[in-house]
Amino acid sequence: MEDRVIEFVRGLRAAGVRVSLAESMDALRAVEVLGIVNKDLFRESLRATLVKEADDFAAFDELFPLYFGSGGPAMQNASEDLSPDEQQMLQAALQAMSGRLQQLLDWLTSGEGPTKEELEELARRAGAEWADNPQQARWVTRRMLQQMGFAHLEDQIQELVQRLQEMGMSQQVIEKLMGVVEANREALAEQVAQQIGLQISQQRANRPEDLHGSDLMYKPFHSLTAVEMDILRKEVQRLVTQLRTRAALRRKRGSKGKFDSKGTIRANQRYGGVPVELKYKKRKLKPSLVILCDVSRSTENVVEFMLHLTHALHDQVSKMKSFAFYDRLVEVPNEVLEHIRHNEPDAAFETLRQMLPYRPYGTDLGSCLETFCQQHLNVVNGRTTLIILGDGRNNYNAPRIDLIKDLQRRVRKLVWFNPEQVREWGTGDSDMLEYAPLCDEVFSVRNLAQLSAAVDKLLAS
16 A cells, blocks of 8 residues: 555656655555545545645545546446356357457456456557546547447447347346446446546656656647747757667667577477576567658648657668658658758758648548558568558548558558547547557657657667
């Protein structure tokens, strides 16, 4: 419990609540004296010792149930009261359902729910690790529930009911069964919401300081003024230095490779199982990057910083190619990269505009993907990390999901950097909810802090 209280203090500090070391010690002493059996007393003891300002009560009330809650209401086993024959009917009906939704219905009927590891993986794919603050938790939660199949659950429940009726299960038993399923659905949704809220709070508390500078690092790209952009352009060089240093240290630590315990055991079986020859896993090679950048007006700022960061780190990758797309696809010329490297974004985008003239609602990623696959497929292979930087908006043109699937199979890793908030994915002409499940990783890069952290993670992979 002491460790959880310390984590809670870090979460409060990350949320802007001023908590001194002395106040943290007071909280630990209060817990030691009053205990944790009485949850209301436990809560009030922490609130009294850690919160000084009335304005901070909201942050405390938001975070307390995330750190000290039960993880959400418990789920029930819907088949407990069924006869053996009825249990067999239920299992047969569930097995006839389709893949992902069958799993969701299994969770809701068995009451077991997803494992902690499955929840963490779903949260990662929903973009939880790149959320800005706890207020975005509900949007990430909604996306995670969509990935689990909640959007189509009503239709699947009706199909399940129909199958059970056809098998001869009584209406009374079906209604009771569906009552448990409905209660489990609400319980699972609440469990997911608590998991996401806690994960976002912990990530914010554990945010590495060495990649974060001024508050402007967290200001969305679309909200930056011209003066603020100039300030961040100067900040980029500091980030490049830090990222290069971190990458170099990682390579130095792994220069001999990581100790391979399984390989050592296999190699030394001839010695009667006594290890004599140590084996090491082959160290990771520098990544090969291919970047496709959406250069529509809405993404200019993030494209500038993305190209600046990645091409300033050219010595940390084995190979790099950059392409720009709008209504068609072109390779980014060295002239543009030189302008960006010398903090001349106007000249850089003027050159790109001559190659890709602006016209309203001109973005057509699907067509650009077709061009890439027809003319530039030779630049990717099994060692390539393919990065698509864009908001996933196609102006209602064909998204060409088939080409994304083909590219994902060809490359080592397909990564998407999206400058929009997660809650905006799938709205209007956004095809992001179709693209995201096909990517190995999806990063929300709404500000320079997120973008630099995402690039650092790519260099580490």
